[in-house]
Amino acid sequence: MHVRSLPTLALCVASLSVSHCAWAQTSVTLYGLVGLDMASSKRSGGPPATLMQQAPGLTAPYWGIKTTEDLSGGTRAVAVLESFFQPDTGGTGRTSADPFWGRNSYVGLEGDFGKLTFGRHTNLMYLGEQAVNPFQASILFSPLVMQTFVASYGGAIAGDTVWNDGIQYSSPTLNGLKATAVYAPGGMAGASGVYNAAASLHYTAGPFTAVATVQRNRVVAGAAAPSQDAYLAGATYDFAWLKLYGAVQGTRTNTTGIGSHTYQLGLSVPLTAQLSLLGEWAYTRRTAPRNVASARNTGAAGLDYALSKRTDVYVVTVYDRQSGNGSAMTYAIGIRHLF
Template sequence: MKKSQRVIARFPARKVGTRLGIAALFCSGLALTSVDAQADSGSQVQLYGLIGTYVGSLKRSDMPQSAVLMGSGGLTTSFWGIRGNEDLGGGVSAIFALESFFQPQNGALGRSAADPFWSRNAYVGFKGDFGQLTLGRQRNPMYTAESLVNPFGSSVVFSPLVVQTFVANYGGTIIGDTVWNNTAKYTTSNLKGFGATVIYGLGGAAGSPGIGNLGVHLNYQGHGLTAVLSGQRVRYTAAGPVGAQYAYLAGAAYDFKVVTLYGAWAMTSDVSTPTGSHTYEAGLSIPFSPADFLLAEWARTQRSGPTHTTNSLRNTAALGYDHLLSKRTDIYAIYSIDKLSDHPIGNTFAVGIRHTF
């Protein structure tokens, strides 16, 4: 049995929701077709993803009571997708990816009802020695950069840096989603560890050619060091004229073998409001064995603005233990503490599991 056939066998349509079942059958047809296509034209299609969930008691500082729940994702938001490439010759390939978030605890698609079907990525483009150019709905590179410089990665549940900048319930300082619509994104090829990404989101508003979003991102990975430098502009419309928020991120991580240290700084500025913020983050990851890791992180965000609600201080810290059961499955336990100005301390306890396929 081919690898693509083995993967699809894990998703019998009668055990999932109707739309997901139809999509799985569609993916099955693509993957089975790609077995022959790969031999004839150098093209291939893959089905892949990650499923994870956690159980815990969640209480932010501004919540009156804790909530006992089973959540989707946890350390990584659950998703599934299909991707493919075709060799066009001359070192150039056509590529595409279609990815959808889902909630394993209730079977719903998306992170919420507001998400489209292909909520994580939906793009097509080209890849070669020149780099990669893609068009469609794509992950915000600033969110990707943050995941590289904190020990809890891309977690929108447990990473203090991510929740304070991108999660609305924690007063996220950065306007916009972790995924941008209507974007053109260019990423350079790896140049001795250095890379750059430019992303532009077309506004699509009649008579407003300048409403598009823009991001410029630099990174370096090599010799145990990861470093990122990002800047983005997000424009938005409210009751008045078009407003704009500018956000910046600088961060690094260094692997000392016995411990990996993380640090980051982020700021936002909205001159039309006016409001702003400064976020500082520090963290570490200690490998007790090839399969056991201690994770710790703290982030502090100071917001400034014309009102009491926009002028606040938040501190969030998390301590976790991650154990790898195999190359594709891990289990973890996490404790988090959160403190917002003029509110009592909130405590969160959770255990979870992740599995990639």
């Protein structure tokens, strides 16, 4: 839903001044996604399979408000407020631990110089992963995301998929290349060196896309944590009849020397104008103390059918096996609707 000049109208009503209505050019957009699936879920080394209705699915449900104001000279003020929610229970957040504005909540300026924002931002590593795997942001069905951001699947990356207190700058896109950097001070008295920082490059040229991201994480859940360095490098190529994905990711916790290496391959095939086949495999090898290594293989395959430009249905199956444990399978069927 797109509504123009709501703040302008509010100013006019509040002040009864016609001059406010004459020059302010503001837009407000309401948007979001609602999605649910029914799944029989089991992970390797985990509890018995459970049949449940779950909200994250292919995309965690959310809603948001974006407002922009033309400040003249090609510069705009921008503000974004986004909240996760759980349509199966009516709860807010992905879990009860999330703040109300748990997805993005920032304010800033954008123009020919790029975009500078302050507040809560989606983690650049997570955005990079979305660009180079066919299941994009899914914490339940993308093996790459599961093995790096989901604790029950090994969670190699420290911290959440969203960072607080960020100062983020994104450059204009020049010849297909865009750079983004974020610095998030921990805000802890006497601990000025405790912060999170990340930088990324995103390049697109026709059917080819490549991403590279590095980050240092020293704040987890609002508290100081062991310093972890991480990187991601990945690419996609769209042949029209087949799109290929690949990525390499690594982490190292500096105080312990514990590290991980993740390798991922994926594909998507448009079987018809509405139906797509998705497939992805990820392998993570994690080094534990005393050089005891553990490994995990996770694969996913699915069919995604577009009922319209804003609504799709899907079926997905996930295979998972952790070293020292038996294999496990997950099966799901779901629906998503954008607004």
